[in-house]
Amino acid sequence: MDTPIYDFVKEYQKKGIVRLHMPGHKGSSFLGCEPMDITEVNGADDLYHPQGIIRQSEENATQLFGARRTFYATGGSSQCIGAMVYTAMLHCKKGQGKPVILAARNAHKAFLHSCALLDLEVQWIYPEEEATLCACPISPQQLDRILKSMEALPFALYITSPDYLGGMADIRGISAVCKKFGVPLLVDNAHGAYLRFLPESLHPLDLGADMCCDSAHKTLPVLTGGAYLHIAKDAIAPFENDGKNALALFGSTSPSYLTLQSLDLCNRIVAEGYGEKIAVCTKKINQLALRLTKLGYSLQHFEPLKLVMEGAKIGITGYALAEFLREKGIEAEFADEDHLVLMFTPETKDIDFEKIEAAFPPVIARSWEARKTVLLVESEQAMSIREAMFAKRRTVWAEQALGQICAAPAVSCPPAIPIAISGERITQEMIALFLLYGIEEIDVVEEA
Numbered sequence: 001m002d003t004p005i006y007d008f009v010k011e012y013q014k015k016g017i018v019r020l021h022m023p024g025h026k027g028s029s030f031l032g033c034e035p036m037d038i039t040e041v042n043g044a045d046d047l048y049h050p051q052g053i054i055r056q057s058e059e060n061a062t063q064l065f066g067a068r069r070t071f072y073a074t075g076g077s078s079q080c081i082g083a084m085v086y087t088a089m090l091h092c093k094k095g096q097g098k099p100v101i102l103a104a105r106n107a108h109k110a111f112l113h114s115c116a117l118l119d120l121e122v123q124w125i126y127p128e129e130e131a132t133l134c135a136c137p138i139s140p141q142q143l144d145r146i147l148k149s150m151e152a153l154p155f156a157l158y159i160t161s162p163d164y165l166g167g168m169a170d171i172r173g174i175s176a177v178c179k180k181f182g183v184p185l186l187v188d189n190a191h192g193a194y195l196r197f198l199p200e201s202l203h204p205l206d207l208g209a210d211m212c213c214d215s216a217h218k219t220l221p222v223l224t225g226g227a228y229l230h231i232a233k234d235a236i237a238p239f240e241n242d243g244k245n246a247l248a249l250f251g252s253t254s255p256s257y258l259t260l261q262s263l264d265l266c267n268r269i270v271a272e273g274y275g276e277k278i279a280v281c282t283k284k285i286n287q288l289a290l291r292l293t294k295l296g297y298s299l300q301h302f303e304p305l306k307l308v309m310e311g312a313k314i315g316i317t318g319y320a321l322a323e324f325l326r327e328k329g330i331e332a333e334f335a336d337e338d339h340l341v342l343m344f345t346p347e348t349k350d351i352d353f354e355k356i357e358a359a360f361p362p363v364i365a366r367s368w369e370a371r372k373t374v375l376l377v378e379s380e381q382a383m384s385i386r387e388a389m390f391a392k393r394r395t396v397w398a399e400q401a402l403g404q405i406c407a408a409p410a411v412s413c414p415p416a417i418p419i420a421i422s423g424e425r426i427t428q429e430m431i432a433l434f435l436l437y438g439i440e441e442i443d444v445v446e447e448a
């Protein structure tokens, strides 16, 4: 597969052109990557109006993902989430009042920011079963009931899959219900770009999503910020006509050409046997999971390239497990009280797998009671997300926030999932979760 952006920049660099254009480093090497870092010079195309090399490269990605259209972004899924929600909103029938989007409660804060900027109303879906902050499993039956009960249909359903703990939604089932009601399905697939390249694709586009965003940088060999906004072949509306403008609305006018080259090169990498490499990697992860289970660790392994250790089940916090690994030169993706998340890709070397396995001693049997997880419960939405986000605010200690209205979404990052949504009245359960996630201060609305 050709790599037009990468080739162009390499050629540009080779020619030794005097750079009387941005960026200010002029190609001098400080970090080492500057000679390859250019801007939209003659021939380099324009990310938001592509006619040349970027267009060609995006067409390659479109083909690889089997999409109707795949757009590049250099501002991560955060940028794509805003663009995706905005694009869906443009296609909704205009009724009275604010447009309403139905969303699973474990949404990333970028979704909240988009809703504030676009002045949307969100109807949240809470899980029917017990779930932690990061998860929000929804069954097709539950969705069917919710949609039937709504006076006016939402302009889209927004879900996150995979979630931070590797939970995977029943996208096929959920999509069937969405199609029945004519509601577009938008998936935050930030963690799942690679799912397309499994022996049997589990990518949202192949399971019935209308649009989805992938952080290429999270699971493919792409520089930070590289992401895709995909429009499905059988999307319910011509979203592709608005994708570029929507991405421009949420992005910088100076996209990183390093990241664009990386996305471009990634097309060739995945076209040349990356699927097989992913399959080999998943086998190694499965073996590691088996060995760790034999040592007494409790694991959650739903998403092929993620291992989630359930520290709470063996009486060790996720933080302690992370610290333990850190001392052995291994840095995990994420830890909270209950979990430790390890992310792998084909770039994880065999020697690293050995190091990880050797790091874990057998679990010593202890007598304790597994700690109960604190669950999120629904709270009163006292004002709109936008009103709260733009309101005058003050900062209070988390313990003193009971009954106050949340201004900025209170999150720890990662997982960047708001415990309290802007405009929600803060409950005792939320305060318990703030403290669990180490959030000591909260921005609340200054009430008159």
Ligand SMILES: Cc1ncc(COP(=O)(O)O)c(C=O)c1O
Pocket: 075, 076, 077, 078, 079, 108, 110, 160, 163, 164, 188, 190, 191, 215, 225, 227, 414, 415, 416
């Ligand atoms: C579920 C989820 N969605 C969206 C994002 C934002 O992605 P990005 O970092 O590519 O902007 C993240 C980041 O961690 C995430 O975990």
